[in-house]
Amino acid sequence: MRECLAFSCQSRSFQHGFIPGAHLCKRVADRRKNITEKEKMDDQGCPRCKTTKYRNPSLKLMVNVCGHTLCENCVEMLFVRGSGNCVQCDTPLRKSNFRVQLFEDASVDKEVEIRKKVMKIYNMREFDFSTLRDYNDYLEQVEDIVYNLTNNIDVENTKLRMEQYQRENKDTIQRNKAKLTREQEELEELLLLEQQSNEQRRLDVLQEEQRQLQAKRKSKQALLDELEKSQLPATILLAQHKVRAAQLETEIEQQKQNVKPTSLFSTGIQIGQTVSLQPLPKIQEVLYQYKPLQIETYGPAAPDLEQLSRFGYLNHVRAAMPQDTAGGYSSALACYRAIQDAFSGLFPLKD
């Protein structure tokens, strides 16, 4: 039936002989494959009443701790009293433990169930261990326990081991209950960021819309005001308003298009900047030549530093104390400075 439908919607193309038909046939074949796949997905069914999803699309499959499937109706019928044994493995089961089967492979449902239970007890985090190696060994141990419980290997011992562990590490378990692993924290953070940026974007768009709406309303109000007050004929005013409205429209349109244009690449280089291939012009530099310093003092020549003590100038200055000389100070320096000050600028200005 379905294949016929698939054919008929293609029939239009089939009328024209020159379009090679091979690829159309292939397409149809592809579809047929899809249909069989769908049927494969549908042939999951209840092992007791043999109903399949294909025959009853609203079929709900349930699974209990033993990992065996039953459909909802059978569960209602068999477990009227609230408890009973599994049809396939005779494990005593409670009705309240039946859940909707999420996965095609019911053993995965069972494993996930067990894993969640185990994880509640074995909830040590990476920072509880001194080395990564220890943590990995611990993870493997947890994995072993889950594997054993799922595949019914050594169940009794494993359960004992779990109980013992639980008793020994009561405090840690209690403490870690509320804590997330580091990776989960990172994930949560990322999700939060994502949410915020989405929210921001939504708000931006909303604001933009609001502003445009306001602008439009304003221009309408302006027109009404003008019609009321102005002396010009109404047709001219209307025409003016039309032009203005069109302008506003194009402006809005442009703003919509304008996603903040960037002028920078992510590396910080300007867009549109072109790099010249020509070599940099070489600048010829002349070597520096020393010239002794010449100072014009506009006064009589002051005595040299060496001459100060000879001429007896130093006798009138406080002698340098030993702690002053540590930094290279001598009384001659201060005296020299004072004499230069006194001598400079003594000659009258020439004009």
Next chain:
Amino acid sequence: MHTALVRLWLNSDPFIMPRYVSQAFPLEVTKLIYCSRTVPEIEKVVEELRKLMEFYVKETGEANNFMALSLSSRKNLCIHPEVSSLRFGKEVDGKCHSLTASYVRAQRHSNPNQPVCRFYEEFDAVGRQVPLPPGIYNLDDLKEFGRRKGWCPYYLARYSILHANIVVYSYHYLLDPKIADLVSKELAKKSVVVFDEAHNIDNVCIDSMSVNITRRMLDRCQTNVDTLQNTIQKIKETDAAKLREEYRRLVEGLKEANVARETDIYLANPVLPDEILQEAVPGSIRTAEHFVGFLRRFLEYLKARLRVQHVVQESAPQFLKDIFDKVCIDRKPLRFCAERLQSLLRTLEIADIADFSAVTLISNFATLVSTYSQGFTIIIEPFEDRTPTIANPVLHFSCMDPSIAIKPVFQRFQSVVITSGTLSPLDIYPRILDFRPVTMASFTMTLARTCLCPLIVGRGNDQVALSSKFETREDFAVIRNYGNLLLEMSAVVPDGIVAFFTSYVYMENIVASWYEQGILENIQRNKLIFIETQDAAETSMALEKYQEACENGRGAILLSVARGKVSEGIDFVHHFGRAVIMFGVPYVYTQSRILKARLEYLRDQFQIRENDFLTFDAMRHAAQCVGRAIRGKTDYGLMIFADKRYARADKRGKLPRWIQEHISDGSLNLTVDEAVQLSKHFLRQMAQPFRQEDQLGLSLLTLEQLQSEEMLQKISQIAHQT
């Protein structure tokens, strides 16, 4: 990192550079890695190179010891009589692996009946000591050499690229993380990498990082996992030591790879980020059974996700959170999934790796999704848009940021050149690939005569606007006018015409109504009609017959599709394509969710407007299509853009410069009549005899002209304008 963006005209041009540069800086530039798109293009490049080298030898009089070779897949290089007769690349790879894997060869020591490949054995025994003699090798040369020596050409080529001066191969050997890791990771840092025909490089990058998962693939994966489990069970009974050895190695951590990366010998692999290699495999997937259980849970989770009734789009962190809630899978083991699977496959000594492609793909997906929190999106579609009644769920894990795949290349090699005949506008490429160009230049063509004639036909003879836009798509008037255009052109243009449509569906519709209106019959009086289809074999048949019809003077029209096989990589030289007609603007299918997500990402991350990108994408494909007609200096061809939207500045401005230059105001909004008149004039002019002397001084230079001061100045002037 020096990255240049240059547009060059002839394929041989990039080769001029390494010779000059490598002679000037023998220690700085050691190798040229030349990447192109398809095998025919690679072959063409090698042929050009051969000519150039012969010329060098003739002119300089000294034999140079240049070594250049091309590398392709096993399918193109295998000479093993049984393996090479297989039809599909995957089969060849799988069969080859089953004959040459290290443990298969080790088994042969104990069991001489174990089949191995004698070519590989021979190569392994002696091939590595004797380097390939200098010369230029294309794929056939390599096979010939391999046959003569009895060595496997594929492994010979893979080994020889390490000391070859020039390597010519496909983009994927550098960009696809899975292949690059095998082939290119040991290439010298001082190599110069050239990406030719790089106008589509962003799409190549994205494709190499994206994963599509269908229901069928998950079923195949299920069988893979079952096989794995059985093999583990068997090995545990017979040879438990092997698994213990692997376990011990994993406890120690992936140290070996780590050492190699530290010494900077290897090209980084974006799939496996550095920090992973610092750590050991997490304890939860260390033993083989636990890992298989982990895969099983992951697989069941994916299956459950594929059973959706409506489209779901989510980010990688959302996916990770959900997978933890549903099946208790942490992020860390997911990241190690690909590495762990490889290790397991090696340990289990599974000969036919090809069978495990499904589970490998899934594990790659696991690693990618847990590694990158940005730049990727997950879209689950329960059915195709066109067939909403048929369930065909697909999980697209699509990369939106091309810079992720190309980043290791930029980081590793000192010079990267990106070049194509249709990189336009230039400045969008540094933005989408996220790099800093050292120099960008766009060159015009030096032509002795105006050998191309771009015409924009915007109206039919009855003044109906021609356009392929959605509203007028079904309009009979438009379709009729398109038909008239083709009909009248077929009467005027000699030999071959190639017509491009925007999509297969559009082509089917138009051709169907041309048939009803009797236009096809009239066209067939002038020329034969051939049609490209989605089937590769049919298309190559049509192409062959088209060329035959052009060759014998009957004349032919090839109806094909932009973005199809014909539009890229197939040349219509001289009489094979005297006119190219582009019906409509080849916009990509804009309703696709993957495209929408990518546009959004481009807008948010790179500030590229949606319309800008769509137009850019459409115009690069249009330019690629019409560029098929002119493949040399003596060639000539009409380029007809049959859509009024091409006349707008935003579209026209995005055509490459060498086409834009020839669009005058007079050829902007033509009717069909006017276009026919102009083409008649153009074709008559072009049909005049064209001698080599006419080109001298313009597009062909004698030695004296080349050395003259004036010409050198002119060349440097052209080179500096951007």
